[in-house]
Amino acid sequence: MQTINIHEAKTHLSRLVDQAANGEPFVIAKAGKPLVKVVALHVPEKAQVKRLGFMAGQGQVPDDFDRMGQREIEAMFGGES
Numbered sequence: 001m002q003t004i005n006i007h008e009a010k011t012h013l014s015r016l017v018d019q020a021a022n023g024e025p026f027v028i029a030k031a032g033k034p035l036v037k038v039v040a041l042h043v044p045e046k047a048q049v050k051r052l053g054f055m056a057g058q059g060q061v062p063d064d065f066d067r068m069g070q071r072e073i074e075a076m077f078g079g080e081s
Contacts, residue, residue, distance in 0.1 A: 002026040003034060 002024070009016060009028045016026060016038070025039040062068070 001037075003029050005032075006030045006035070 004012075004016065004026055006028055020026060020038045021040045023040060025037060027034045028036050028038065
């Protein structure tokens with residue numbers, strides 16, 4: 001990974017940011033001491049954003065879904081089983 005002096009980073013910031021965005025991260029140093037690491041953000045493209053209902057029609061809900069485990073739940077709360 002490339003280490004860049006802060007003065008050089010200020011001078012060539014646009015080029016360095018483009019490189020980082022293309023998968024080449026770099027470190028900015030001051031007086032030879034590493035300070036920060038610059039890496040690309042992985043922001044999903046519009047087509048990759050998950051939307052509500054993306055699995056519509058791919059699953060099934062049993063007819064007795066609202067009654068599943070009813071006896072066990074009633075027993076836990078003191079009802080008759």
